[in-house]
Amino acid sequence: MMYDDLLARSFSKHEKKKLGYGAFFGCLLIALSFCTVFKPYLGPLPALNLKQSMAAGFKMLMVRDKSGSYSTPLAPLTHLSETNTSSSQETVKAAKIVTDKMEPVTNKTEPVIKKMEPLCDATERRGDICNINGDVRIQGNSSSVFLVSSEMSILARNNNSWSIRPYARKGDRAAMIQVKEWSVKLSGRNEIPPCNKNHTVPAILFSQGGYTGNHFHDFSDVVIPLYLTSRQYNGEVQFLITDKRPWWIAKFKAILKNLSRYELIDIDREEEVHCFPSAVVGLKRDVKAQLSIDPSKNSYSMSDFKEFLRSCYSLKNANAIKLRDGQRKKPQLLIISRKRTRSFTNIGEITKMASRLGYKVIVAEPTMNVSKFAELVNSCDVLMGVHGAGLANVVFLPKNAILIQVVPFGGFEWLAKTYYGEPTKDMNVKYLEYKISTKESTLVQQYPPDHVVFKDPYSIQKQGWIAFKSVYLDKQNVKLDVNRFRTTLLKALELLHQ
DSSP: OHHHHHHHHHSOHHHHHHHHHHHHHHHHHHHHHHHHHHGGGSOOOOOOEEEEEEETTEEEEEEEOTTSOBOOOOOOSOOOOTTOHHHHHHHHHHHHHHHHHSOOOOOOOOOOEEOOOOSEEOOOSSOOEEEEEEEEEEEGGGTEEEEEOSSEEHHHHHOOEEEEOOSSOTTOHHHHTTSOOEEEEEEOGGGSOOOSEEOSSOEEEEESOTTTTSHHHIIIIIIHHHHHHHGGGTBOOEEEEESOOHHHHHHTHHHHHHHBSSOOEEGGGOOSEEEEEEEEESOOOOSSOTTOOOTTTSSOOHHHHHHHHHHHHTOOOSBOOOOOTTOOSOOEEEEEOOSSSSOBSOHHHHHHHHHHTTOEEEEEOOOSOHHHHHHHHHTOSEEEEESSGGGGGGGGSOBTOEEEEEEOTTTOHHHHIIIIITGGGGGTOEEEEEEOOGGGBGGGGTSOTTSHHHHOHHHHHTTOHHHHIIIIITSOOBOOOHHHHHHHHHHHHHHHHO
16 A cells, blocks of 8 residues: 555656556567567477467467368467557568478378288198289280289389299199299289280189199199189189190099189180289198198088089989898999009909908999099999009098008008098098008019018118109009908998998
8 A cells, every 4th residue: 555655646647557558568578578589499380370369359379280170279479469560460470481491391192002912822831822813914825924003012012923833732843843834923004915805703723734644633733722722613713724634624524614614725825815803823722631621721621522523423322331230232342453553463352252241342443534433433332442543532432431442561651641541531431441461562572581672661762752662652563361351341341330
């Protein structure tokens, strides 16, 4: 109150009003000086669109990015009187200078980069395979497959080309040397010739080279892998054949027609560019074993494959005979004969002994007429033979039938188990094995008893496949001890009763 009284006495009413104005403008000047002094210490501001906003008699600078969306308002840079327009213009001008010093924002279009899975899988132990989706172009006379892409990809920067031999036996040099190599490339649209023939269905490109012609390898390396790869398309797929063998196509005509509704194309002879919406180069093969499909890794099983074969060849028997005491119908035994190597030298004795046990015996050698032989095998309850390609006809046996594999002398145990022993488990076929003794091998007529061939077969195996094959496969026939073998046939009868 003392200061108020003192001011009242010292100044008139008009003087006090002038003093108030002076104090207001003094505070405003101090605020502007503060901003000017500390401006050099402020960091550079991004390009801003400035917008004035009136709030409570003051202006606030609002930040707006180039996209037109607003960020959180900045704290007021200063309080401006409505009458102080010159100071306001100076502040805006200063902000414009900061903006003008920044580089202009350009709308350059960056190339689209996509992360892309590799076109080809080279990790498959049985064979490389390429699954290609998109604009696929196949040029047969250059053995090339192109995937047209207009976009860059992380994959394209590192690797855009693969070499593949489309046969499912990778690692076997003797087989793969007979298979043509194809290139698979990720390419720009202007880097390849235009389409000459357009297809509306996917393509599968595979080889008929390798070991085709051997009945076992026909199924293990081509037929079963082709089934696994193409069955999902339900016939709406185009087969492209490289390393074409016309006799092979004739042999498996029924199977090929049931997997594809379209005529095969001998792609090696094609000069035109064929275009597809997708393609598979190579065949999918199970790594589990020979003549096998692992249902845990595939949509199909060996049982499914056998049903497919029954449909292809119109096979009648779904199940083998189930024997009952007093039953007159005899189980049928098919003995696979061989003319060149690993043949039975006493087939007559074997037939007579089996007949006395109650079997109806048939002796036959597989032929190129797969349809006719499949029908014969399907009519039998027991199939027996020496280890060899003919036993691959096990795929035509009905359920609960029996395979008897006669294992030659010389360390065939692994081959016997891998090629036929294990696969029968997935076929609903029962398996019996008979290992011959040295006395039952015709090798005793060619080598003395103390020869390394008898004493140490493993030493022959260490010399390589050619050495092993030349002795134990090519030079050996079998003379069964019918009395010793009789036990195996009796066991088969027992299994048919179950």
